Amino acid sequence: xxxxxxxxxxxxxxxxxxxxxxxxxxxxxxxxxxxLLPLTPIFLSYVLxxxxxxxxxxxxxxMLHTCQRVNGSILWANLHLLxxxxxxxxxxxxxxxxHIAALPTAFYGVxxxxxxxxxxxxxxxxxxxxxxxxxxxxxxGADWKGKVSPVLYVIGALLxxxxxxxxxxxxxxxxxxxxxxxxxxxxxxAAAGDVD
Amino acid sequence: xxxxxxxxxxxxxxxxxxxxxxxxxxxxxxxxxxxLLPLTPIFLSYVLxxxxxxxxxxxxxxMLHTCQRVNGSILWANLHLLxxxxxxxxxxxxxxxxHIAALPTAFYGVxxxxxxxxxxxxxxxxxxxxxxxxxxxxxxGADWKGKVSPVLYVIGALLxxxxxxxxxxxxxxxxxxxxxxxxxxxxxxAAAGDVD
Amino acid sequence: xxxxxxxxxxxxxxxxxxxxxxxxxxxxxxxxxxxLLPLTPIFLSYVLxxxxxxxxxxxxxxMLHTCQRVNGSILWANLHLLxxxxxxxxxxxxxxxxHIAALPTAFYGVxxxxxxxxxxxxxxxxxxxxxxxxxxxxxxGADWKGKVSPVLYVIGALLxxxxxxxxxxxxxxxxxxxxxxxxxxxxxxAAAGDVD
Amino acid sequence: xxxxxxxxxxxxxxxxxxxxxxxxxxxxxxxxxxxLLPLTPIFLSYVLxxxxxxxxxxxxxxMLHTCQRVNGSILWANLHLLxxxxxxxxxxxxxxxxHIAALPTAFYGVxxxxxxxxxxxxxxxxxxxxxxxxxxxxxxGADWKGKVSPVLYVIGALLxxxxxxxxxxxxxxxxxxxxxxxxxxxxxxAAAGDVD
Numbered sequence: 001x002x003x004x005x006x007x008x009x010x011x012x013x014x015x016x017x018x019x020x021x022x023x024x025x026x027x028x029x030x031x032x033x034x035x036l037l038p039l040t041p042i043f044l045s046y047v048l049x050x051x052x053x054x055x056x057x058x059x060x061x062x063m064l065h066t067c068q069r070v071n072g073s074i075l076w077a078n079l080h081l082l083x084x085x086x087x088x089x090x091x092x093x094x095x096x097x098x099h100i101a102a103l104p105t106a107f108y109g110v111x112x113x114x115x116x117x118x119x120x121x122x123x124x125x126x127x128x129x130x131x132x133x134x135x136x137x138x139x140x141g142a143d144w145k146g147k148v149s150p151v152l153y154v155i156g157a158l159l160x161x162x163x164x165x166x167x168x169x170x171x172x173x174x175x176x177x178x179x180x181x182x183x184x185x186x187x188x189x190a191a192a193g194d195v196d
Numbered sequence: 197x198x199x200x201x202x203x204x205x206x207x208x209x210x211x212x213x214x215x216x217x218x219x220x221x222x223x224x225x226x227x228x229x230x231x232l233l234p235l236t237p238i239f240l241s242y243v244l245x246x247x248x249x250x251x252x253x254x255x256x257x258x259m260l261h262t263c264q265r266v267n268g269s270i271l272w273a274n275l276h277l278l279x280x281x282x283x284x285x286x287x288x289x290x291x292x293x294x295h296i297a298a299l300p301t302a303f304y305g306v307x308x309x310x311x312x313x314x315x316x317x318x319x320x321x322x323x324x325x326x327x328x329x330x331x332x333x334x335x336x337g338a339d340w341k342g343k344v345s346p347v348l349y350v351i352g353a354l355l356x357x358x359x360x361x362x363x364x365x366x367x368x369x370x371x372x373x374x375x376x377x378x379x380x381x382x383x384x385x386a387a388a389g390d391v392d
Numbered sequence: 393x394x395x396x397x398x399x400x401x402x403x404x405x406x407x408x409x410x411x412x413x414x415x416x417x418x419x420x421x422x423x424x425x426x427x428l429l430p431l432t433p434i435f436l437s438y439v440l441x442x443x444x445x446x447x448x449x450x451x452x453x454x455m456l457h458t459c460q461r462v463n464g465s466i467l468w469a470n471l472h473l474l475x476x477x478x479x480x481x482x483x484x485x486x487x488x489x490x491h492i493a494a495l496p497t498a499f500y501g502v503x504x505x506x507x508x509x510x511x512x513x514x515x516x517x518x519x520x521x522x523x524x525x526x527x528x529x530x531x532x533g534a535d536w537k538g539k540v541s542p543v544l545y546v547i548g549a550l551l552x553x554x555x556x557x558x559x560x561x562x563x564x565x566x567x568x569x570x571x572x573x574x575x576x577x578x579x580x581x582a583a584a585g586d587v588d
Numbered sequence: 589x590x591x592x593x594x595x596x597x598x599x600x601x602x603x604x605x606x607x608x609x610x611x612x613x614x615x616x617x618x619x620x621x622x623x624l625l626p627l628t629p630i631f632l633s634y635v636l637x638x639x640x641x642x643x644x645x646x647x648x649x650x651m652l653h654t655c656q657r658v659n660g661s662i663l664w665a666n667l668h669l670l671x672x673x674x675x676x677x678x679x680x681x682x683x684x685x686x687h688i689a690a691l692p693t694a695f696y697g698v699x700x701x702x703x704x705x706x707x708x709x710x711x712x713x714x715x716x717x718x719x720x721x722x723x724x725x726x727x728x729g730a731d732w733k734g735k736v737s738p739v740l741y742v743i744g745a746l747l748x749x750x751x752x753x754x755x756x757x758x759x760x761x762x763x764x765x766x767x768x769x770x771x772x773x774x775x776x777x778a779a780a781g782d783v784d
Contacts, residue, residue: 005595005599005649007201008204008596008599009599009602009603009645011201011204011205011208012208012599012600012603012604013603013606013607014205015205015208015209015212016208016212016603016604016607016608017607018209018278018282019209019212019213019216019282020212020216020607020608020611022282022283022285022286023216023219023285023611024615025283025286027220027286027289027290027293028290028293029293031290031293031294031297031298031299031300032299033299036299036303047279050275050279050282054272054275057205058271061201075646076642076767079638079642082606083635083638086606086607086610086638087610087613089610089611090610090613090615093615094615094616094619097615097616097617097619098619101619102619103619103620103621103624104619107624179272203397204400207397207400207401207404208404210401211401211404211405211407211408212404212408214405214474214478215405215408215409215412215478216408216412218478218479218481218482219412219415219481221479221482223416223482223485223486223489224486224489225489227486227489227490227493227494227495227496228495229495232495232499243475246471246475246478250468250471253401254467257397375468399593400596403593403596403597403600404600406597407597407600407601407603407604408600408604410601410670410674411601411604411605411608411674412604412608414674414675414677414678415608415611415677417675417678419612419678419681419682419685420682420685421685423682423685423686423689423690423691423692424691425691428691428695439671442667442671442674446664446667449597450663453593571664
């Protein structure tokens with residue numbers, strides 16, 4: 001199996017995840033500004049999750065781009081990543097339900113952490129499959145963002161029990177950290193010549 | 197990254213947006229003509245939003261067609277556009293809930309305005325990436341439709357507080373304006389030779 | 393624009409339509425056989441609609457296969473077809489709600505009729521775009537199925553006010569009529585040599 | 589029609605099936621750990637169904653890979669398979685509703701059985717279309733997994749009336765059996781040279 005089918009399927013799942021989150025924005029029962037106001041926290045958590053799923057789509061795409069052949073481990077590691085991403089709509093809705101509550105905010109951090117671990121695992125299997133001369137390993141390099149993010153998710157999840165607002169700030173900061181597409185891969189690919 | 201992946205992902209998201217709007221047409225609880233009648237405003241707002249999303253899909257496709265290479269700015273400008281489009285199901289449902297209320301109709305205009313701005317921003321980044329000899333800049337030309345539409349959305353949104361019906365008429369007029377696919381791009385592409 | 397993008401987008405929308413219909417099969421509130429029974433009419437109408445959407449996907453694909461170039465009319469005729477197909481989940485759910493009621497069954501026939509008209513319109517525009525030597529016109533030939541079906545839908549819709557069961561039987565018969573993929577197009581394509 | 593369109597459409601449907609199952613994880617109404625607990629059985633049945641749909645996607649892809657040309661029988665056998673897969677969200681939600689009840693668990697086994705039969709039928713039509721020298725027949729070989737699984741689903745469904753837990757264990761065991769991608773096909777393809 002080549003990676004293009006894996007990309008297409010992942011794209012489909014991610015497109016659905018990013019779109020069904022909006023279903024949590026339930027139609028207000030009134031037509032006044034006051035009836036719109038309670039949706040604010042749901043809207044804000046939607047914006048954050050939309051950004052995170054966008055980041056994952058972006059980096060996932062860059063990563064698979066370095067990967068020519070797909071084996072069983074890569075395939076299941078990819079489904080494993082999609083599984084954790086599929087929990088974004090749930091955790092987003094729960095945070096939006098009560099945005100100053102500790103547990104939903106901590107839970108959001110746990111899902112972020114699990115997705116980050118799943119992403120790391122997928123990266124690991126692709127590098128392993130590429131062997132010594134792995135293009136992805138060169139591209140990833142020291143991978144400080146990949147190492148720092150899970151730690152920050154855990155810190156955020158723990159901070160949530162002290163202040164949900166500060167925990168959410170940590171999640172926003174990590175999102176900003178990843179906002180810029182992973183240029184390392186782009187650069188390594190460019191240096192190695194186009195692999196398409 | 198080439199633009200075909202961006203197109204495929206955008207297509208997926210737009211296909212989902214255009215389809216989940218229909219979920220707002222809740223099953224009537226009776227089997228009489230009277231039980232169907234209350235769905236009329238929801239149905240009409242569905243028709244309008246379906247047309248708008250169709251217009252965006254159409255023009256988005258033509259625009260990306262001129263774009264060979266995708267950079268980080270284009271990628272995020274595209275996700276930004278998809279974000280505002282993803283709010284169509286919500287705003288459509290809200291207008292359908294009470295179609296003579298001012299605020300939902302004004303809000304619909306705001307979302308139309310934001311999507312138009314996001315589209316303009318994406319267009320701007322693609323032109324910037326293409327540099328001096330931008331095919332898209334030639335194709336867009338004076339872009340009077342792109343300039344007039346946001347102004348009309350704002351006028352519509354303001355008019356809503358006076359008469360929701362007239363505001364909705366403005367939105368319908370702008371949709372009719374865009375109904376015809378953007379032939380400028382088609383023509384410029386044809387003149388410049390096929391860029392596929 | 394070539395037809396492959398139109399196909400991909402249509403596929404996405406049809407895949408979502410065929411799948412969200414299953415959301416009408418609401419989880420039963422008990423764990424007994426009796427709690428499952430009320431879902432029978434919803435399930436049966438789901439089976440019928442699944443078959444119809446499958447037929448449309450199938451024939452739509454064969455039709456677009458003959459079409460190399462897409463113009464504005466074809467594009468909007470295609471969106472128009474997708475619009476009527478997008479109403480299948482709604483009308484399916486309504487028939488499932490009360491399967492012996494006249495109006496929902498008649499309404500189902502109306503949607504079938506509108507989709508058939510939209511399909512015919514799309515076919516018309518593709519033939520027009522292909523000109524004198526239209527491959528699709530040869531393939532479609534006398535098109536007796538395309539002519540008989542809308543008539544039967546109207547008859548079914550009218551019969552519904554006398555007996556919903558008989559009307560539903562008519563819809564099932566038309567589905568059986570179309571069940572076999574449109575071999576005319578396949579044959580004409582084969583005779584004309586592969587046009588891929 | 590070549591198989592790539594069939595794959596793309598199937599991918600779309602499977603991507604939606606795997607993702608809408610998560611909608612059953614309804615937002616808890618509280619922010620405590622206790623409000624999260626009732627979701628555990630729904631979550632666990634989601635994990636199992638996600639795995640099963642993942643297995644089907646994986647093997648379906650490998651199977652279609654051996655198939656160059658699609659005829660009407662293959663096309664409808666494929667839609668038939670998608671139909672039974674589309675019932676996964678429903679049966680998953682029902683098991684999650686009351687995970688120690690006999691009937692939902694037995695019903696889950698019935699759907700697994702029907703999907704397995706539909707898969708077998710699709711495989712049968714592809715082999716028939718390939719004729720004497722069928723690549724897929726060689727790849728499938730004795731197909732012991734394909735023969736044992738339906739038997740185990742029936743046994744599981746029957747066991748459910750004695751103990752739902754043991755029935756669910758049987759389903760989990762079959763999933764583990766299939767977890768590893770069908771290397772037979774991969775190997776035969778490799779031996780026969782790449783058929784892409």
